[in-house]
C-alpha cells in the first residue's frame with residue numbers, strides 16, 4: 001500500500017548541536033496508525049516537528065502522497081495534507097466548540113464543502129456534535145482533545161500527527177481518546193502517533209517503530225513489537241501482557 005507520509009533518511013536537529021535524527025525513516029500508510037516508541041529524548045517529538053514542517057531537516061526527504069515536500073513550513077505542510085495536533089491542550093476555553101472547530105477550517109472558502117466537513121467531524125466525534133454550542137472550557141480534558149481532533153480533520157488531511165494525545169488525562173479519558181484515534185484511522189486518515197504510554201499506544205496502533213540513537217531500532221506490526229520480551233523490558237516499561245489479553249478501550 002502506498003504511504004501517505006514517508007520520511008526518508010532524515011537528519012535533523014537543533015542549532016549547532018549534533019543531530020537528533022541521524023538517518024531516520026518511517027512510512028505511514030493511509031488508514032493506519034503508526035506509533036513511535038523510544039526512550040525519553042530519543043527524538044520522537046522531533047520526528048513530528050519535521051513531518052509537520054516546524055523543523056527543516058538537514059538531510060533526507062519528506063513525501064506526502066508521493067509528493068516531495070521537504071523543507072516546506074507548517075502552513076505549506078497543512079496545505080499538502082499534514083495536520084498536527086500538539087502536545088497539551090490547545091482549545092480556546094472561552095470559545096464554543098463550534099468556534100474552535102471552525103478555526104481549523106479558516107482556509108476553506110467553499111460553504112458547501114465547509115458544511116460537509118462539519119457534518120463529517122460531528123459524525124466521527126459524537127461529543128463534538130452533542131456539545132456544539134457549549135463553551136469548550138466546560139468540557140472534560142478528554143472531550144477537549146476530541147475538539148482538537150475534530151479541528152485537525154476539518155481540512156480533510158491525508159495525515160494527522162498526534163503528539164502525546166493522552167497527556168494529562170485519566171485512564172478513562174485516555175481510553176476514550178484512543179477510541180477516537182481509531183475512528184480517525186477508520187475514516188481513512190494516516191495517523192502518526194507519539195505517546196508516553198507506549199504499551200497502550202501500541203495496543204491501539206497497527207504498526208510500531210522504535211526509535212533509538214536517532215535511527216529506527218526496529219519496526220513492524222504493533223502486535224509483534226508488543227510480544228517481544230526484550231523490547232518490553234527496554235522500551236515499554238516492563239514485560240509484555242499475557243498473550244491474547246486485549247485492553248478495553
Ligand SMILES: Nc1ncnc2c1ncn2[C@@H]1O[C@H](COP(=O)(O)OP(=O)(O)OP(=O)(O)O)[C@@H](O)[C@H]1O
Nearest residue numbers: 014015020038039040041042043044045046047194
Ligand atoms: N527546541 C529545542 N532546542 C534544542 N534542543 C531540543 C529542542 N527540542 C528538543 N531538543 C533536544 O532534542 C532531543 C530529542 O528531543 P525530543 O523532544 O524529540 O525527544 P522525545 O523522544 O520526544 O522525548 P520525550 O519522550 O522526553 O518527550 C533531546 O535531547 C532534546 O533535549
